[in-house]
Amino acid sequence: MNTQQNDPAKFVTCPCQHCNGGIEFEATHAGESVDCPHCKLETILFVPRLPKPPPKLVAKPKKGWLKRNLLVSILIGLGLIFFAAVLIVHYFNSDWQFDFGLVLVMALWAGLVISVLAVYLIPSIIAIARNKVNWPAILVLNLFLGWTIVGWVVALVWSIAVDNKI
Numbered sequence: 233m234n235t236q237q238n239d240p241a242k243f244v245t246c247p248c249q250h251c252n253g254g255i256e257f258e259a260t261h262a263g264e265s266v267d268c269p270h271c272k273l274e275t276i277l278f279v280p281r282l283p284k285p286p287p288k289l290v291a292k293p294k295k296g297w298l299k300r301n302l303l304v305s306i307l308i309g310l311g312l313i314f315f316a317a318v319l320i321v322h323y324f325n326s327d328w329q330f331d332f333g334l335v336l337v338m339a340l341w342a343g344l345v346i347s348v349l350a351v352y353l354i355p356s357i358i359a360i361a362r363n364k365v366n367w368p369a370i371l372v373l374n375l376f377l378g379w380t381i382v383g384w385v386v387a388l389v390w391s392i393a394v395d396n397k398i
């Protein structure tokens with residue numbers, strides 16, 4: 233015996249059209265008119281529409297997140313490496329004694345290095361900001377040949393040039 237088919241008692245609840253009180257009834261009686269148990273007025277039973285489940289909120293990783301943070305990460309990383317390198321060199325220098333003035337000077341140097349690097353990476357920053365298709369190539373050219381000035385200018389021109397639409 234199929235118990236599901238022999239179990240028609242599927243109860244639903246609808247609000248009364250007059251007092252809004254909940255009326256529980258068998259779903260098969262939908263459309264029939266009954267006297268409301270609350271206000272005694274005649275009301276029509278109906279199967280209430282189920283509220284739509286909210287659309288699934290899928291946390292999509294934002295496109296371009298890596299791109300936007302890549303250069304910032306490179307800059308901060310290089311700055312920290314520079315800072316750490318200076319600290320280590322000083323640490324092994326027996327004459328050196330810790331003082332905050334020196335740490336401040338090193339921090340300023342790190343800031344200067346980051347600024348110079350930021351200028352050095354302008355072609356890559358433009359390429360990424362303009363969402364260039366070939367931004368990785370521009371980044372590589374910029375990083376490895378930017379110091380030749382010619383490489384930097386080529387990377388800059390490349391970053392400004394319009395993408396060829398195929």
Ligand SMILES: [Zn+2]
Nearest residue numbers: 248251268271
């Ligand atoms: Zn009622």
